[in-house]
Amino acid sequence: MEKASASSWRRMEERYNLLANECKNCGAVYFPQRIVCRKCGRHTKMESRKLSGNGTVYSYTRTHSPADAFEEESPYLIGVIELDEGPRVEGHIVENGKEVTIGTKVRPVFRRMYADGEEGLIHYHFKFAPV
C-alpha cells in the first residue's frame, strides 16, 4: 500500500460524494469517473453526476492475507457492488452482524479506511452495509 496522501486527496471529492460522470452522448455512467467514454469513445459531453451508492452485491470475498496498510483490519470482507445507477465498483462491506451473499442489497456508509502510522493522516472511504 502506498502511503500516497497526495493521490488520496486528489480523489477526495469524487470518493466522499460518490461523484460519477455520465456521457451525454450515449448515456453511459462511470464510477470512478472517466475522461473518455469507453462506450462511444467521445469526451466532449462528460458531466458529473452524484450516485445514491445503493446497490447489490455482485461478488464478495473475505481477505485473510492483507496488503501491509490493512494488516490491523484482517480479515475483512470486500465485494464488487453493482450500483443501482449501473456502474460496478469494488469496496469494503461492513456486515453489522448480517449475512452477506451474492444478491444482498447494500447502502453506502462513510468509514475510516486506514491511517498513515500513529500520527499520520487518516484516510476515509465509502464502504457498503447490508440494508
Add this chain to the structure above:
Amino acid sequence: MRDVAIVGIGLTRFGERWEHGLRELMAEAGVKALTDARIESKDVEIVYGSTMASGRFAGQEHVAALLADQMGLKNVPAVRIENACASGGSALRQGYLAVAGGIHDIVVVGGVEKMTDVTTAEATTALGGAGDQEWELAQGITFPGLYALMAKRHMHEYGTTEEQLASVAVKNHENASKNKYAQFRKKITIDDVLKSRVVSDPLKVFDCSPISDGAAVVVLAPLEKARQYNDTPITIAASSQASDTLRLAEREKLTEVKAAQIAASGAYRTAKVSPKDINLAEVHDCFTIAEIMAMEDLGFFEKGKAAKAIFEGETALNSRLSVNTSGGLKGCGHPVGATGIKQAVEVVMQLRGEAGERQVSNAEVGLTHNVGGSGATAVVHIMKRSN
C-alpha cells in the same frame, strides 16, 4: 513478415533461491540459452528484458541493461518490458515482432523476478500494483482478492466447486513433481488443498501460485537461418495480444478474461489451427480459478464446463490435452517477470522431445497463455515443430 524460430532456451530452478540475487539468476539462464543456441555473444543484436516489479522486490530498476551486461552482451541495445504478470509474454512478442519484421536477426528475450527477499505483506502490496492502484489496491483489495471475487462469481453462475478448484493444484503439483526446475516437487491431494489456510475465500494457500525467484531466457532467429544455431528449431506460429480495463469490477463479466479470448482467437487465426489441434498448453494458473477460466477462454471447453473436465482428468499429462506440464505457476513457481518466458521454454522442451519424465507423447503444436493483472493484458503464442 518472416517466420521466427526459438533456437535457444535457458532456465534456472524456480523457488526460494536465497543464495542468488537478480543478476546471478539472469546470468545463469542467459548463459544456458546462448550455449543451447550455439551462439556467440557478438551475434546478439538486441535484448528484451522483462520484470514486473524488480524495484519493489529488489530495489533495482533498469533491469534489461543489467541482463545484457550480466550475460556478457556488451553494448547491445536493451529494453525493459513491463506488463505485470504478462511481462514475459509481452517481451517475447516484442522479440518476435523485431525478427518477423526483418529489423533484427538474433534477439535475446529474458525475464526475471527476485521476490523472496521481501516480506509476504510487501510482496502482496507489490503484486497489487498489477491491478488498479487508486481503486483496488488503495482499498486493500489484494491480488488473490481479485481472483477470489472471480471465483465466487464463477461458482455462483456455473456451480464450480472448491474440490474442482483444488483439482487444478493437485494436477499441477503432480506435473511439477516430474520437473527438476520446479519449486514444488511434492504431490498433494484434494484434501491438502481444502485444509490449507484461507487466503481470500474461496481461495486457500494451495489455490495460489507461490512467491518465487527465477529467470528464463530464449534466443530467437529467423527460421531460414535457424538451423545454423539449432538442430530442432521451434517455430512461433502466432503471437497475439490484447488489453482490457485495469479495474476488474468494470469488466462485462467476472467469469472470463476477455483479453485472453481476443488474443486466442487472433492466434488461432494466424497459426491456422483450432483449439482441437493443440496438444499441450502452458496456461496462466496464478490461482486455480485462473486455469479454469483459461480453459474456457482458449476454447478448449465450453463456458462453465472446464472445472468438471479438469476434475475428471481431461487435462492431465498425456490425456487429450496436456495442460501445464511444467507444473504451471502453481507447481513450478511464479517469478512474475520470468513466467511468460518459462512457459515458452517448457513448450520448446516438449516440442523438441526433451521433457523427460513429463514428455507429452504427441507433442506437435503447443500454446502459451500469459495474463497480466486480473486480465488487463493477455498474450497467447502458438508454437510448432519446424518442418
